Amino acid sequence: MHFSTRLMHVSPPDFPRPRPINPETYRGSTILFESAEDLNRAGRHEYSGITYGTDRLPQQRLLEEELRSLEGASLTRVFPSGINAISETILAFVRAGDHILVCDNAYGPTARFCSEFLARFDVRTTFIPPDVSADIEAFLTPQTRVIVLESPGSNTFEIQDIPAITRIARLRGIVTILDNTWATPIFLDPFRLGVDISIHSVTKYISGHSDLLMGSASTTQSCATQMAKHYALREIHVSPDDCALALRGLKTLPIRMKEHESSALAIASWLQGHRLVESVRHPALSTHPQHELWQRDFTGSSGLFSIVLDPAVDERGVNAFLNSLQLFGIGYSWGGFLSLVTAGVPTRRFAGPLTGKIIIRLNIGLEHREDLMGDLEQGLKKINI
Numbered sequence: 001m002h003f004s005t006r007l008m009h010v011s012p013p014d015f016p017r018p019r020p021i022n023p024e025t026y027r028g029s030t031i032l033f034e035s036a037e038d039l040n041r042a043g044r045h046e047y048s049g050i051t052y053g054t055d056r057l058p059q060q061r062l063l064e065e066e067l068r069s070l071e072g073a074s075l076t077r078v079f080p081s082g083i084n085a086i087s088e089t090i091l092a093f094v095r096a097g098d099h100i101l102v103c104d105n106a107y108g109p110t111a112r113f114c115s116e117f118l119a120r121f122d123v124r125t126t127f128i129p130p131d132v133s134a135d136i137e138a139f140l141t142p143q144t145r146v147i148v149l150e151s152p153g154s155n156t157f158e159i160q161d162i163p164a165i166t167r168i169a170r171l172r173g174i175v176t177i178l179d180n181t182w183a184t185p186i187f188l189d190p191f192r193l194g195v196d197i198s199i200h201s202v203t204k205y206i207s208g209h210s211d212l213l214m215g216s217a218s219t220t221q222s223c224a225t226q227m228a229k230h231y232a233l234r235e236i237h238v239s240p241d242d243c244a245l246a247l248r249g250l251k252t253l254p255i256r257m258k259e260h261e262s263s264a265l266a267i268a269s270w271l272q273g274h275r276l277v278e279s280v281r282h283p284a285l286s287t288h289p290q291h292e293l294w295q296r297d298f299t300g301s302s303g304l305f306s307i308v309l310d311p312a313v314d315e316r317g318v319n320a321f322l323n324s325l326q327l328f329g330i331g332y333s334w335g336g337f338l339s340l341v342t343a344g345v346p347t348r349r350f351a352g353p354l355t356g357k358i359i360i361r362l363n364i365g366l367e368h369r370e371d372l373m374g375d376l377e378q379g380l381k382k383i384n385i
């Protein structure tokens with residue numbers, strides 16, 4: 001069955017029947033037991049119902065079930081933000097003395113969580129090249145427990161050879177985690193490529209309307225028990241209202257992604273020919289350094305890519321461009337209906353061709369692409385060189 005059909009028909013087995021299309025929202029609360037016997041069963045962890053507000057209320061269970069089905073995973077849990085999903089998932093699989101590998105182009109707060117927070121608990125992080133492949137072998141130690149990938153990576157969009165990495169990790173019992181926020185489950189199936197845990201910032205495309213923060217982690221069978229146990233131990237709570245909004249947004253994910261994909265590709269191709277644009281970083285363009293890997297592993301591309309302007313354009317020129325845009329909002333995050341822009345020089349440990357360059361990141365929203373191109377064109381005209 002196709003994604004779009006499946007998404008409309010997910011129905012958890014434990015929902016009461018007959019049921020409305022959208023279940024009512026349960027607020028975080030005390031959940032009353034029917035009897036003293038049920039209370040006693042809950043005390044012995046033998047009760048199958050919901051025991052308390054932190055025990056994943058129905059709205060959350062439905063959202064997790066839809067995401068699990070969409071990803072073809074064994075288990076899905078949602079978290080209060082994308083970065084929280086990433087940090088809790090890593091925590092679920094490491095202990096003091098362990099070593100982890102993190103790709104150099106990972107989302108900034110992911111890298112900081114590893115190098116600053118985990119370090120305090122004697123979990124050591126080594127950053128690996130953003131386009132790492134089977135050469136990951138050289139970075140492994142006997143203590144390596146987890147590999148964190150993000151492909152394409154934040155801002156610079158390098159792609160990792162995921163199957164080459166997961167093949168090596170599986171042989172050594174190392175857990176692989178992929179931040180799959182860019183591609184969404186629509187354009188990349190991480191489990192087919194041997195990944196153990198797929199993470200999304202639900203804040204982005206999955207909810208799609210810039211009205212909530214949330215994250216998700218979906219696992220294979222082999223990681224499900226440990227993840228479920230960690231989640232329960234941490235008593236993580238996600239707002240039922242946010243779950244209801246995410247469920248609403250998720251229904252239109254497949255059609256939104258088609259529009260993001262085609263608009264972004266049209267705009268990226270057009271920008272590639274602009275005299276002030278030195279390069280465009282978009283994995284679906286044949287000029288992308290790992291374009292062949294993208295073609296092999298992904299089934300489509302989303303609406304987020306970067307450009308680098310002509311080296312003669314300085315920071316003032318970049319600011320003039322950003323400030324003149326009328327349709328692109330200046331702001332972090334992405335994946336919603338509104339087109340957005342950010343600019344900055346990414347911190348990188350592995351010097352590549354983009355070292356020290358100002359990267360302008362464009363989030364192509366759901367406005368008409370001709371209007372967006374017109375806005376970018378008038379903005380580029382404000383650069384005087």
Ligand SMILES: *Cc1c(COP(=O)(O)O)cnc(C)c1O
Binds near residue numbers: 107182203214215
């Ligand atoms: C935004 C983002 C996150 C974090 O998501 P939040 O919900 O904002 O915490 C994680 N990974 C990637 C690739 C992101 O772009």
